[in-house]
Amino acid sequence: MPLAISLIAPSSVTDDDAVARGIQGLESLGITVSLPRPLQRPTRYLAGSREWRLAQLHAAYDDPKTQAVWAIRGGYGAAQLLDGVDWACLSAHPKPLVGYSDVTVLLDHWHRHGLPALHGPVVKAAAGLLDASPAEREVLTRQFEETLALIEGEVALTYPLSPWGEAPATLSGPLAGGNLTTLASLAGTPAAFVAPQGALVILEDVGEPWYRLERALWQLVQGGALDRAAAVCLGTFEGCPPWGDARLEAILLETLAPLGIPLYHGLPVGHGLHNRPWRYGAIGHITPGRLAVAG
Incomplete structure (x- = not known):
């Protein structure tokens, strides 16, 4: 059927x-x-x-x-x-x-x-x-x-993912997150995002200058949204104008520094051609070079 x-x-x-x-x-x-x-x-x-x-x-x-x-x-x-x-x-x-x-x-x-x-x-x-x-x-x-x-039904999927800077080679936790600007816009409201305990928080965005992305992540960090997260995993940032020779990952890792949260990047998730699906709350397992989500 x-x-x-x-x-x-x-x-x-x-x-x-x-x-x-x-x-x-x-x-x-x-x-x-x-x-x-x-x-x-x-x-x-x-x-x-x-x-x-x-x-x-x-x-x-x-x-x-x-x-x-x-x-x-x-x-x-x-x-x-x-x-x-x-x-x-x-x-x-x-x-x-x-x-x-x-x-x-x-x-x-x-x-x-x-x-x-x-x-x-x-x-x-x-x-x-x-x-x-x-x-x-x-x-x-x-x-x-x-x-x-x-x-x-529940399906096992595997996605490419790599560490940026110092990060554990293996890590597990529930998947959460989504669009960075949307999540930041909820801060201070009854709908505010709070990462579950041990969450692997996936973030992506589109059309935002890097200073706005930094500001949005700073808002989540300072608002306590990521206090219980185990890691941040970056998807794609389509049409986000770069700033000189800087790397967005370096800027976002610096922003996460007060929490000591490791950063990973390279997920094919976001507003571009590559936007693979993931189940909210599913348990993800980070191993070298990949994120595996059990069925």
């Missing part, structure tokens, strides 16, 4: 043609797509009013015909939904939520409430399954197939 998924638009508005092409991409993998009509009721730069987006979210979890809920994109707005989420409704049908970027805030809170959460490509990215070059389609196909496998 083909996998069926419910689409939601929890954050920014998206061009209708881009959404349609993304849906076609998912359907090319044999996925049955269920979406409300209309999917979006644009309000400013948002996909709809807060009330509209919440109603859409709850309806997606109420749909007995679908096995996952998938965000069409990130952007801005997901944090506005948290204090209106009916957790009992979601827990009655505990489907995985899939997305990243602005959806980071939802993934974190889904996991806190014992709900499955997958940090992975958004629906909009599935357009590349049809439109990208053959080499890029190969990469995207693998990533979406890994995402489907995670939706359908």
Whole structure:
């Protein structure tokens, strides 16, 4: 029986043609797509009013015909939904939520409430399954197939990962994190991110100058968000303008220095072509040159 998924638009508005092409991409993998009509009721730069987006979210979890809920994109707005989420409704049908970027805030809170959460490509990215070059389609196909496998069950995956500076050769802990700027924006709010005990905190970002990335990480460090973390693991930082000959890793390691947290880099996770999925809360095992996540 083909996998069926419910689409939601929890954050920014998206061009209708881009959404349609993304849906076609998912359907090319044999996925049955269920979406409300209309999917979006644009309000400013948002996909709809807060009330509209919440109603859409709850309806997606109420749909007995679908096995996952998938965000069409990130952007801005997901944090506005948290204090209106009916957790009992979601827990009655505990489907995985899939997305990243602005959806980071939802993934974190889904996991806190014992709900499955997958940090992975958004629906909009599935357009590349049809439109990208053959080499890029190969990469995207693998990533979406890994995402489907995670939706359908626990799957063991391995990712490249290397230490930056002095770091333990082996380390284990639950996976957490997501978009750095989004996590920093929650500091001081009831939704603030706090890394679980011993967590391997994965961070990625897009389009931010390095001083903003340093500022965001500094905010997490000084706010206590990383006090219980075991390590920070960097994904990609797409379109983030460099600063002279400096290395971003060196800047971020200096920022982490007050906590003495080791830094790793090289994860194929983020806003670029390489955005492999990972299950929020899954136990990751760092060994030389890789991060293995058990099924």
